[in-house]
Amino acid sequence: MSWYYDFEPQKPIETDKGIKARSKRGDFVKNWWASRWLAAMERVMDRGRLQRGRSYARKGQVLSLTEAAGQITAQVQGSRRTPYKVQITLKPLPETSWQTVLAALAERPYFVAQLLAGEMPQEIEEAFHAVRLDLFPGRAELKQDCNCPDWADVCKHLAAVHYILAERFDEDPFLLFRLRGKSQADILAALGTTSSVAGEEAVPEYQAAPSLTVDLTNFWQPGPELADFAVTITGPTSPYPILTRLGEPDFLPEQRWLKANYDRVTELALDLVRELVENDTVATAALE
Structure with a gap:
């Protein structure tokens, strides 16, 4: 830049027309x-x-x-x-490099979910390094x-x-x-999704409300859609997502202790869910 090696700091001309940083002290950024x-x-x-x-x-x-x-x-x-x-x-x-990267990202659905939420998954660097x-x-x-x-x-x-x-x-x-x-639109389109930011929100199909008399008659009865309702609980798609996002905690410098507990808690939670599903299936069969 300069050829002046004896350059000394000088006070800048003050202005009220500039872009002021939001950060007033401490760290500038959060993510x-x-x-x-x-x-x-x-x-x-x-x-x-x-x-x-x-x-x-x-x-x-x-x-x-x-x-x-x-x-x-x-x-x-x-x-x-x-x-x-x-x-x-x-x-x-x-472009050839982008195609390789996008193919790698498309194999990880949780990347797409975080990108849609306006966040960059920390593991995304691994996807780039892999190629x-x-x-x-x-x-x-x-x-x-x-x-x-x-x-x-x-x-x-x-x-x-x-x-x-x-x-x-x-x-x-x-x-x-x-x-x-x-661009954001390019990436989300390549990953097989669209972004509401691009102004392409799907308009829900209009459905007329049921008449008041029918609604009153069946008010306390479950609708036919209830039989099709199901909840599936599985383990995380990526290992230790919270630890990966938040980083190493100050109070516990070695993550291996937390990881072991996370594995155990996840295993117990999934066992509990399986037990509840099995009991519910047995109870439903008995009622029928």
Whole structure:
């Protein structure tokens, strides 16, 4: 970026037109995928620029941030009157790679359920790694640039943009997919489902209400649909989903103790369900 190795921090011009980070202190993000994005950036930055970038983000020095075609473009108000221009470009995955990844994701229904809920399952990285790909870009796949006079690879202006971008990731995990070359609609369609976000909600078929006299006559009688009602309880489709999502607890550094108890509780719960189903089947047969 800069050729000035004696660059010293300067106070930025204050503005009330910028994007202020929601975080006022402490952690910037809540979800694991946004934390991963920040962690990658923080590993290559020195502490001083990191702190100034965080301060810039919280003060609203990032004037704009736009996303388009795998690229983030932003303007950051620094110490000069003209805002600095920042660009972050990700290398999109080739279409053949996406097809391989989507085929792997389609084999795991709980991935689809979490994506529909606006969450990114933590095990999704395993699906990418299984086909020798990475969801999060490495340094070679990430091009960053700022026209400020700072010499560092990642200056405070870039850091500020990364913090605001991480908050966007926190709200919308599909942003990372878009930067990698696939929209939410593309992914959900490839996984055999649709998203209400895309504006394609199914309209339920209209059914006329039964007449009042019929309703009163049969009010205390079960309808024919009750015979078709059934509940099936099975074990989790992925091992230890809660532990995987929440991570290692502070009070118990080794998850193997919790995993053993989770296995036992799951086994007892399923045995209880089977017993209840068997007893209900016997009771129903006796009544008939």
